[in-house]
Amino acid sequence: MTPPTPTPEQSTTSLANEAWESLLLAHTxxxxxxxxxxxxMELSIREYDVLYTLSKCAEPVxxxxxxxxxxxxxxxLSRMVDRLVGRGxxxxxxxxxxxxxxxxxxxxxxxxxxxxxxxxxxxxVANAMTTVLSRDQLIxxxxxxxxxxxxxxxxxxxxxx
Amino acid sequence: MTPPTPTPEQSTTSLANEAWESLLLAHTxxxxxxxxxxxxMELSIREYDVLYTLSKCAEPVxxxxxxxxxxxxxxxLSRMVDRLVGRGxxxxxxxxxxxxxxxxxxxxxxxxxxxxxxxxxxxxVANAMTTVLSRDQLIxxxxxxxxxxxxxxxxxxxxxx
DNA sequence: GGTATATATATGCAAACGCATGAGTTTTGT
DNA sequence: ACAAAACTCATGCGTTTGCATATATATACC
Numbered sequence: 369m370t371p372p373t374p375t376p377e378q379s380t381t382s383l384a385n386e387a388w389e390s391l392l393l394a395h396t397x398x399x400x401x402x403x404x405x406x407x408x409m410e411l412s413i414r415e416y417d418v419l420y421t422l423s424k425c426a427e428p429v430x431x432x433x434x435x436x437x438x439x440x441x442x443x444x445l446s447r448m449v450d451r452l453v454g455r456g457x458x459x460x461x462x463x464x465x466x467x468x469x470x471x472x473x474x475x476x477x478x479x480x481x482x483x484x485x486x487x488x489x490x491x492x493v494a495n496a497m498t499t500v501l502s503r504d505q506l507i508x509x510x511x512x513x514x515x516x517x518x519x520x521x522x523x524x525x526x527x528x529x
Numbered sequence: 530m531t532p533p534t535p536t537p538e539q540s541t542t543s544l545a546n547e548a549w550e551s552l553l554l555a556h557t558x559x560x561x562x563x564x565x566x567x568x569x570m571e572l573s574i575r576e577y578d579v580l581y582t583l584s585k586c587a588e589p590v591x592x593x594x595x596x597x598x599x600x601x602x603x604x605x606l607s608r609m610v611d612r613l614v615g616r617g618x619x620x621x622x623x624x625x626x627x628x629x630x631x632x633x634x635x636x637x638x639x640x641x642x643x644x645x646x647x648x649x650x651x652x653x654v655a656n657a658m659t660t661v662l663s664r665d666q667l668i669x670x671x672x673x674x675x676x677x678x679x680x681x682x683x684x685x686x687x688x689x690x
Numbered sequence: 691g692g693t694a695t696a697t698a699t700a701t702g703c704a705a706a707c708g709c710a711t712g713a714g715t716t717t718t719g720t
Numbered sequence: 721a722c723a724a725a726a727c728t729c730a731t732g733c734g735t736t737t738g739c740a741t742a743t744a745t746a747t748a749c750c
Contacts, residue, residue: 380667384658385651387667388559390674392578395556396600397681398549404688414706417553431729439557441708446730448706468715468728490546497545500680505673506541506548512662512670513551519661520558527565575736592699605737607700612736629698629745696747707736717726 398496407488411481414440416489418448419457419474419482428471430463436521457481559657568649572642575601577650579609580618580635580643589632591624597682618642 403413411419421437422429435445449472452458457478463469474482497506564574572580582598583590596606610633613619618639624630635643658667 381655383667384655387671388654390671394674394677397678401681493549494542494545500676506544509673510548510551513555515661516555517558520562
């Protein structure tokens with residue numbers, strides 16, 4: 369039944385699963401650690417994620433675009449944006465070229481809040497990563513994860529159409 | 530103000546943050562993709578995560594041990610276990626050596642459910658990972674993420690004591 | 691040995707989430 | 721040009737989450 373020595377194919381399959389599992393464990397461990405840092409009074413880490421994503425966008429973006437970077441359902445993200453708009457951190461306007469959509473951008477307060485929290489969080493991240501990984505490993509990890517993210521996004525878009 | 534060329538230290542800091550950001554993006558993209566697979570009718574992906582963790586434990590484990598692998602608050606995990614016990618997938622017994630604690634293990638139904646869902650999920654994972662990464666990259670990713678996870682856990686335990 | 695402190699899990703409650711669906715807008719097909 | 725289908729976001733509703741705290745047991749200190 370089982371082959372005497374694992375074929376390359378089988379081996380690669382379990383290797384792939386082990387790699388994903390370790391990515392998940394790393395994500396969970398580090399997330400817990402970052403969340404436990406005492407810097408999330410004005411912004412939850414999920415809210416920060418949204419503000420950070422917006423801060424990287426030169427122009428206002430659609431809710432749908434924002435959703436690609438956040439692990440939330442569309443209604444949950446919609447209401448989260450609601451709350452952020454209510455707190456004056458995000459600006460929402462209907463897209464002039466498509467009245468179905470909304471365009472989102474950071475307000476001045478939103479930029480300031482993102483930067484305040486971001487500075488402290490970035491220190492925490494850098495500390496956690498650099499005490500474990502070498503420069504080369506950081507570069508390798510970045511390359512691998514970028515490849516994973518872009519490929520998964522591409523396949524996501526393909527399955528939508 | 531800004532140095533003419535970035536010092537190695539600064540460079541490593543931003544590199545570390547870029548690596549973490551790409552890990553986050555990869556996690557989000559892949560999670561969305563896996564969640565969208567049509568295999569989560571009997572078990573949500575979070576429930577599966579708990580059952581999978583239990584399936585790897587040779588002996589019953591404490592709620593607190595389980596919590597290290599799951600990104601849930603202690604009360605949320607406690608209630609999730611409640612529901613899984615209610616559905617007959619997990620067995621809960623008070624720890625004989627410490628009556629405060631509970632020992633958790635999979636029931637026969639729990640093992641079966643984990644395997645049913647796990648087989649299909651593992652195929653999905655293997656497919657997503659191997660179409661993007663080479664064997665060497667998978668090995669490298671696994672090593673790096675294992676290092677990150679174990680180190681973060683170690684520091685977590687240290688900060689508790 | 692008995693009280694004080696620490697630890698492990700459970701529960702009350704308000705906030706946030708996901709699913710199903712609704713409302714409004716654009717695109718397609720004839 | 722108009723009806724039908726598709727798309728984008730918002731809302732109703734039951735479920736799940738996190739925070740604060742309660743409960744129960746174990747450990748430490750005197």
